[in-house]
Amino acid sequence: MTYLTDPDAQTQVVVSDVGYSVSTRSQNDTGAPRTKGRTRLTNRRWFVIVGGAILPVLILAAWQVASTSGLVPISQLPSPEMVWLAAVDLAQRGLLGLYVAISTQRVLLGFAIGGALGLLVGAVVGLSRLADILLAPTLGAIRAVPSLAWIPLLILWFKIGEESKIILISIGAFFPVYTIVASSLRHVDRHLIEAGRAFGLGGVRLFTSVQLPAVVPSVISGLRLALAQSWLFLVAAELIASSMGLGFLLNDSGQNGRIDRIFLAIILLALLGKLTDALVGLFEKWAVRKWA
Amino acid sequence: MPTDSATSTTPTGVAVSVEFGRLGRAFDPSKPVLADVDLRVEPGEIVAIIGASGCGKSTLLRIAGGLDTQTSGSVSIDGTPVATYDPRTAVGFQEPRLLPWRSIADNVALGVPRGTPKATARAGVDRLLELVGLADAAGQRPREVSGGMAQRASLARALARSPGVLLLDEPFGALDALTRLKMQDLLLDIHAAEPTTVLLVTHDVDEALQLADRIVLLGRADGDAAATVLETVTVPGRRPRDRGSAELAELRASLLSGLGIDRHGHARGIASSTTIPAFPY
Numbered sequence: 001m002t003y004l005t006d007p008d009a010q011t012q013v014v015v016s017d018v019g020y021s022v023s024t025r026s027q028n029d030t031g032a033p034r035t036k037g038r039t040r041l042t043n044r045r046w047f048v049i050v051g052g053a054i055l056p057v058l059i060l061a062a063w064q065v066a067s068t069s070g071l072v073p074i075s076q077l078p079s080p081e082m083v084w085l086a087a088v089d090l091a092q093r094g095l096l097g098l099y100v101a102i103s104t105q106r107v108l109l110g111f112a113i114g115g116a117l118g119l120l121v122g123a124v125v126g127l128s129r130l131a132d133i134l135l136a137p138t139l140g141a142i143r144a145v146p147s148l149a150w151i152p153l154l155i156l157w158f159k160i161g162e163e164s165k166i167i168l169i170s171i172g173a174f175f176p177v178y179t180i181v182a183s184s185l186r187h188v189d190r191h192l193i194e195a196g197r198a199f200g201l202g203g204v205r206l207f208t209s210v211q212l213p214a215v216v217p218s219v220i221s222g223l224r225l226a227l228a229q230s231w232l233f234l235v236a237a238e239l240i241a242s243s244m245g246l247g248f249l250l251n252d253s254g255q256n257g258r259i260d261r262i263f264l265a266i267i268l269l270a271l272l273g274k275l276t277d278a279l280v281g282l283f284e285k286w287a288v289r290k291w292a
Numbered sequence: 293m294p295t296d297s298a299t300s301t302t303p304t305g306v307a308v309s310v311e312f313g314r315l316g317r318a319f320d321p322s323k324p325v326l327a328d329v330d331l332r333v334e335p336g337e338i339v340a341i342i343g344a345s346g347c348g349k350s351t352l353l354r355i356a357g358g359l360d361t362q363t364s365g366s367v368s369i370d371g372t373p374v375a376t377y378d379p380r381t382a383v384g385f386q387e388p389r390l391l392p393w394r395s396i397a398d399n400v401a402l403g404v405p406r407g408t409p410k411a412t413a414r415a416g417v418d419r420l421l422e423l424v425g426l427a428d429a430a431g432q433r434p435r436e437v438s439g440g441m442a443q444r445a446s447l448a449r450a451l452a453r454s455p456g457v458l459l460l461d462e463p464f465g466a467l468d469a470l471t472r473l474k475m476q477d478l479l480l481d482i483h484a485a486e487p488t489t490v491l492l493v494t495h496d497v498d499e500a501l502q503l504a505d506r507i508v509l510l511g512r513a514d515g516d517a518a519a520t521v522l523e524t525v526t527v528p529g530r531r532p533r534d535r536g537s538a539e540l541a542e543l544r545a546s547l548l549s550g551l552g553i554d555r556h557g558h559a560r561g562i563a564s565s566t567t568i569p570a571f572p573y
Contacts, residue, residue: 195389197377198359199402199453209402213393291393 078260083267086260090249100268103234103245106162107276110169111230115223118174122181127207136182143175144151147233151240165237172233173226180222184215220284227280231273246272306427307489308334308370308380308456312357315365316518317351325351327518329365331508333457338483338490340500343510346552347519349493350461352510356491357381357459379405382455384463388442390434396445397421397430402454420448424481440471444478451482460492464499473535476502480531497547502533503539509550523550 041047060080067079074082080165090096121139124131150168158164188211196210197203238247253261318324325348333339343347354360355367358378367374371379382403390399397417404413421427424444426437434442443463450458460479464472476499478508483490494500500507509523525547528539 034506186329191387191389192391194359195383195385196391196402198357198383200377200379200406201402210391213391216393 025099036135075259078263082260083263086258086264088265090261091108099249100272101247103238103247104272106165106169106237106245107227107230107234110166110233111227112172113166114170114173114230115177115226116172116209118177118226119219121174122178123185126182126185127211132186139175147172147236148240151226153238155241160241165234165242168237169230169233172229176225176229177219177222179197180225181215181219183217185211188214189263213291217284217288220280220287224277224280224284227276228273231269231276235269293416296572302392306456307487309333309335310489310491311366311368311371312352312356313366313368314356315362315367317348317355317360318363318518324363324518326520327364328517328520329510331521331524333454333489333491335489336487338492339502339503340492340494340507341510342497342500342507342547342551342565344492345495347510347512349510353383353459353461353491353493354567356457357383358457359383366546378504379453380456381459382450382453382457384447384450384458384460386462388434388439388446390442390449392434395431395433396426396437396441399445400448400452403449405453417448420451423451423485424448424478440467440475441468443475444458444474446474447479447482451486455488457489457491460490462493462495465495472496472499477532479503497544497551500547501527501544502535503531507547509547511550 063077064080067074069078078086078179087096090099118122121135125135125139126132147168150171151164154164154168158167192210192214193206196206200208234245235250238245239251242248246269249261250263253259253265312329312331315326315329316324317326328471329352331339341352343349351360355362356369356374358374358376358381361376370377372383390396391402394402400417400420401413408416418427418430421430422544426441426444427438429445431442434445436557437445443466447463450460452566463479464475467475479490480503490503492503496534504527507525507527508521509525510519511522512519513522525543527533527543529537532539
C-alpha cells in the first residue's frame with residue numbers, strides 16, 4: 001500500500017510543481033499587462049472614433065493640397081471648397097434635400113420589401129427540403145442575372161416611375177437576405193433542434209423557440225449586406241432613368257461636366273450608406289448580445 | 293400519436309418500467325449495430341449500460357426515448373410502445389445542449405410539460421434549480437456558467453419533465469474528474485428525492501458501480517457483427533457506496549476485463565515497501 005500511494009503522491013507534487021512554475025513563468029513572459037493595455041486602448045470610445053477619423057482627415061488634406069497646388073487641373077479634381085459650394089448651391093435651390101430624401105426613400109422602401117420577401121422565402125427554403133429542391137435552383141439562376149440587365153425590362157413593364165426603381169432595389173435587397181436566412185436555417189445546430197424536439201417542441205413552437213433565435217445574428221448580418229446592396233441598385237436605377245435623386249445628380253453632372261457635383265454625389269452616397277449601415281450595426285450589436 | 297391515450301393514464305413523475313424485447317437496430321442492413329437486446333428495467337431502478345465506444349449504447353438509449361427507431365424487436369415503457377420523442381421520458385445529453393439565448397431558468401422551463409399552469413411551472417423550476425444548486429445562477433446565460441453548472445441545468449431541465457424514465461447519455465462524460473464525482477452524488481440525491489427509473493449510459497465503470505442497481509455490459513460476442521447484452525451484474529450494497537470498497541474493486545476488474553481491458557493482475561503481488569524508489573522509478 002505504501003509503495004503504491006507514496007510515490008503517487010510525490011509524482012503529483014512534482015508534476016503540479018512543474019506545472020505551477022511553468023504557468024507562472026509563462027504569465028510573466030507573455031507580458032500579461034501589455035496585452036491588457038492594448039485591449040484597453042482599442043476598447044476606448046475616443047480611440048475608436050479618432051482612429052476611424054484619421055484616414056478621412058488625411059484624404060481630405062491630400063485632396064486639398066493636390067487640388068490647390070495645381071498638380072491636378074481643377075477640371076479633373078475640384079477642391080473641397082468647390083464641392084462644399086456646390087452643396088450649398090444645390091441646398092439653396094431646394095434640390096439637395098429633395099435628392100437625398102427621394103434616394104433614401106427609394107432605398108428604404110426597396111430594402112423593406114426585398115428584405116421581408118427574402119426572410120420569408122429564405123425561411124421556407126431553409127426549413128423545407130421540398131421547397132429547397134423546387135425553388136433553390138431557379139432563385140440561384142435569377143440571382144446570377146446582373147442588376148443592370150433588369151433595368152430595360154422593368155422600364156418596359158413599369159415605365160419610368162417609382163415602381164421600377166423600387167422593384168430593382170428590392171431585387172438587390174432580396175438575395176443577400178434570402179441566401180443567408182436559408183443557409184443559416186439549414187445549419188442550425190442539430191443537437192439543439194433534437195433537444196428541442198426531445199422536450200416536446202415541434203412545428204411553429206420549434207421554429208420560434210429554437211430555429212429563429214439561433215439564426216437572428218446571421219439574419220441581421222444578411223440585412224446589413226442587403227442594405228449595402230440596396231444603395232448599389234439605387235444608383236444603377238437612377239443612373240439609367242430618373243429625374244431626381246443622387247444617381248440622377250451623378251448622371252446629370254457627368255453630362256454637364258459638373259465635376260464638383262459628381263464629387264458631392266459620391267460623398268453623399270458614402271455618408272448615407274455608412275450612416276444607414278451604422279444604424280443596422282447598432283441593431284446587430286444589440287441582437288447579438290441578446291440572442292447569441 | 294398512438295400512445296397519447298396510454299400516456300395520459302400514467303401520471304407523470306411516477307417511475308415506470310422499460311422493456312426491450314429482442315431489439316435490433318441497423319443503420320445499414322448489412323451492418324447491424326444492435327441485435328437481440330433483451331432487458332427489463334424495473335420502476336425506480338437505476339441501470340447503467342456500459343460498453344466499448346461505438347457498441348450502440350447511445351443508440352439503445354435513444355431508441356428508449358423515441359429519438360431513434362429500432363429496426364426489429366420492441367421497446368416499451370410501462371407496457372405500451374415508445375412513441376416518437378416519448379413524453380414519458382426525458383433525456384440528459386452528453387453535452388448540456390442549452391439554448392444560449394435563454395437564461396438558465398428559462399432553459400430549465402423548456403422541460404416543463406406544455407399545459408402546466410404558469411405559476412406551477414415557475415415554482416417547479418425554482419424548486420429544481422434549488423435541488424441542483426443553481427438558484428443563484430437562475431438569471432445567467434449558459435455561456436456565463438461553468439461546464440458543471442451547465443450540465444446541472446441540463447439535468448434540471450430533464451427532471452422538469454417529471455419523467456417516468458430518465459435517460460442519461462454519458463451525462464458527466466465531458467466534465468473534469470472532481471466535478472464528475474460531485475455530479476454523481478447529486479444524481480443519487482435527486483434519485484432519493486424523486487425515485488424515477490434511470491437508464492444511464494456511461495463508459496466509466498466506476499461511475500456505473502457508484503450509481504447503478506444493475507450494470508448491463510453491452511458488446512459483441514465473438515464472431516458477431518452486432519452488439520447485444522453480454523452480461524448483467526447486480527451491484528452489491530446500498531447507495532451511496534464506498535468508492536474504495538474491495539468488493540467493488542473485484543467487480544470493477546471483472547467488468548473491465550469484460551470491456552477488453554487487461555486488469556494487470558500481477559501488480560497485486562507487489563510487496564509493500566518502506567523505501568521509496570528514486571524518481572522517476
